[in-house]
Amino acid sequence: MRISLVILFLFVCSVCKAQYSFSGYVDAEEWQSTVYLSLVEDYRKIDGVYSEQIIAKTIADADGYFKFTGNMLDEANRIYRIHVDKCSENLQDSNHFNGHCSDSKALIFIANNNDNLELPFSFDNEVFCNIISTNPKANAFVKIDSLKQDMKFAYGEFRSETNRKLNNRKWFKTLQDFGKSLNEPLAELYIYAYLSDRTSDLHNYYVEDLSKNNYYDDLKTKLLLAYPESTYTKQYTNELASDKFMISTSDKTNSSMYWRYLLYAILGLSLVGNIYFILQKRNAKKQSKQRLKDKLSKQERVVLDLLLQDKTNKDIAETLFLSVSTVKTHTNNIYKKLNVQSREDAKSLFFS
Known part of the structure; x- marks a missing residue:
């Protein structure tokens, strides 16, 4: 009889689907009661609020408590965002144009379909500051953001151009090493997106570093091993190839003909990359809809x-x-x- 019960229990466990549960509190007096859950598939759009990334929304109760649960997320780790804002729903499209939302509060975290995650109030009813999760990688982005705050403080001590250059070189290496210490390629991608941003003061160091440091190829290997089919890996692989191509060709010639060919190559890569991502996104949406219908x-x-x-x-x-x-x-x-x-x-x- 006991053996039969054990076999039955194992069978039930084997057929049960994993479920995620993300819950927490918001200050109902400060924020709208609607809470949004987004899947971030483009690591260049981690910061900001993008309506096309939203996969679920829920309403917080009178105490500010909210909860997302289900079994529709990926089994592998992905980047997610929970956010609240002060925009009415009929004004969100205009206020969130290009991801900008000045009156919002968001938390970026790593999770998968098996995770439980709680976001309790922190000091003075601050929201989205503390993460309690079954996933040890969940708070990697919080740690990185904390380090970036330390960086901003260091820049603020002395505002001279010399101090800025010294800090740029120091913090470029510090952020890179910290990402490696987290042992999570998605966290390293978050730092890579920041360091390689063309609008950042650190971009020149990135270009210089890319030509002599194996770090970027090592990160590509980590992503291929951990997330071989993810959009993050494909996006990073394309970007890395494009940037390396740009650097290698710039070392060969500075002629006007070279820049013309380079421009054509970049435009071509961008077009192919965009078409590829559009097709991948459409295919992913089609598969997701089919899974729901199944x-x-x-x-x-x-x-x-x-x-x-x-x-x-x-x-x-x-x-x-x-x-x-x-x-x-x-x-x-x-x-x-x-x-x-x-x-x-x-x-x-x-x-x-």
Whole structure:
């Protein structure tokens, strides 16, 4: 009897799907009650608020408590953002143009479909300052941001150009070494995006460093081993190849013809890269939608397709020769399986 129970338990555990749970608190007196969860697929868009990255939203209760849960995330680590803002929903598109949102509070973290993550209030009801997670890599970005704050303080002590140059070289190496110490390629990508930003004072050091340091190839190897199919790895590989090409060709000639060819090459790489990412994103969305539909029965898929066409329950009942109550039952089952609360939520999964 005991052996049978053990076998049954193991079987149940094997078929149960992993679930993530991200919960926390926001100050209801300061922030809007809507809380957003985003998947960051482009590490150049880690900072800022981008509506196309949002994968779920929830409403905090009167105490400010919110929770995201489900089983739709990737099994491997990915970069996620939870944010709140003070923008009304009908003004968000304009206020979040190009990712800018001055009245927002966000937390960037690493997680996967198996993780539990809690965001309790910190000192004086500050939100998104403390992470309690089953994933030891979850707070890597918080640590990096803390180090960047130390860097800003160091720059502020003396404002001379000489001090800035000395600090640039020092902090470039400090950030790079700190990223390696975290033993997480996604955290190193966050630092790489900061150091290689063309608008940053550190970009010149990046160009110089790229020509003589094996660090960047080592990071590529780490990404290929840890995240071979992720968009981060593909994006980094393309960027690295493009930057190396730029440096190698600049060493050969400074003629005007060279710059023309270089411009064509960069534009070509950019176009190919953009087309590739668009196709990858479309394919990922298509697969994601198919995975959602695979959760439903054949009849529920038919009802879902009609729901997505804005058909009423009465219209669906007439089309499928069913009773309205049966259609309602199918609709409720669809909501549960897709982890949504309404038709609009369901449509957002397939049309966002």
